[in-house]
Amino acid sequence: MRSRKKIEDDLSHSLLQWYDREKRDLPWRRTKDPWLILLSEIILQQTQVSRGRLYWERISKRFPTVGSMATTDIEELLLLWQGAGYYSRARRLHELAIIVSRKKADGGFDGEIPSDYEELVKLPGIGPYTAAAVASIAFQKPIPVVDGNVNRVASRFMADPSPPPKATRSWAGSLLDPSRPGDSNQALMELGALVCRPRNPQCVHCPLVAGCLGREDAESFPLRKKNKKKVEKFDALVLIDENGLPFLSKRQKNVRFGGLWGPPMGDIDTSSMDKVGEISHHLSHRELQVTVWRGACSKGIDPESVPISNLDRRILEMAMTS
Numbered sequence: 001m002r003s004r005k006k007i008e009d010d011l012s013h014s015l016l017q018w019y020d021r022e023k024r025d026l027p028w029r030r031t032k033d034p035w036l037i038l039l040s041e042i043i044l045q046q047t048q049v050s051r052g053r054l055y056w057e058r059i060s061k062r063f064p065t066v067g068s069m070a071t072t073d074i075e076e077l078l079l080l081w082q083g084a085g086y087y088s089r090a091r092r093l094h095e096l097a098i099i100v101s102r103k104k105a106d107g108g109f110d111g112e113i114p115s116d117y118e119e120l121v122k123l124p125g126i127g128p129y130t131a132a133a134v135a136s137i138a139f140q141k142p143i144p145v146v147d148g149n150v151n152r153v154a155s156r157f158m159a160d161p162s163p164p165p166k167a168t169r170s171w172a173g174s175l176l177d178p179s180r181p182g183d184s185n186q187a188l189m190e191l192g193a194l195v196c197r198p199r200n201p202q203c204v205h206c207p208l209v210a211g212c213l214g215r216e217d218a219e220s221f222p223l224r225k226k227n228k229k230k231v232e233k234f235d236a237l238v239l240i241d242e243n244g245l246p247f248l249s250k251r252q253k254n255v256r257f258g259g260l261w262g263p264p265m266g267d268i269d270t271s272s273m274d275k276v277g278e279i280s281h282h283l284s285h286r287e288l289q290v291t292v293w294r295g296a297c298s299k300g301i302d303p304e305s306v307p308i309s310n311l312d313r314r315i316l317e318m319a320m321t322s
Ligand code: SF4
Pocket: 153, 156, 157, 195, 196, 197, 201, 202, 203, 206, 207, 208, 209, 212, 213, 214, 215, 218
């Protein structure tokens, strides 16, 4: 009879073989540069791979080193980030670049991304997932990574509808090949994205099928949480000058779409304005319902010259074309 260790080693080996054969060719998988790997992890936190790739290419071309981002104005990064959403990621990434670029004597890292999980997790915008991903992929540290894909595969493999986080981490750790921890982690996430998909998992092509307890009824795992979106309602006021340009201002850092530009938003006196229409905008945990109003101003600015969120673009388009 095979020992548990031997079974885990065999599964880990099958997983890596599958990954070597089937992995997607993504540009950040062709580099060993910790900065560029970290950049990919930040972008992919809330952006799909196909779109994330475009943003990674654009941003890494402009900021090929951590120092090049540290010395630029945040507004330039926000312009490149436009459309990717969750702009706080860009602001924190910029803060991270500044901290990492500082001299060690001043609390920085002399321009080198730290390799240690404990140091990574203290940096702005880096949570346990990203710290583990960067430490393992860029520095070959044997730390298991758990994201939504790994959670789903673990739940099905163990036939546990809601495995405790510790059990999932331990299971992911049991599949980690100590000689290739970064690839093992990426293989498990890739398996969740390509084979053990939320719907219609492809168990016949799965390298873990031999040990999977949930394969007969895979789609019943994990337990689905009802995710009722919170609805927020507010007004947006687009003031347009005689040349057809809108009044825009830069938002404070600590408000919605902070650091980006946009028309006045929130609880606004619209008593003498024209109502233009309503927009419903979906974010991952919230639904924004915006009533759009229009008025006149003495001087607007070109919306193409400043960073603007997707929602603000929709608001401007509605007010300026209807
Ligand atoms: S055998 Fe099926 S359910 Fe089990 S891990 Fe593989 S794809 Fe997922």
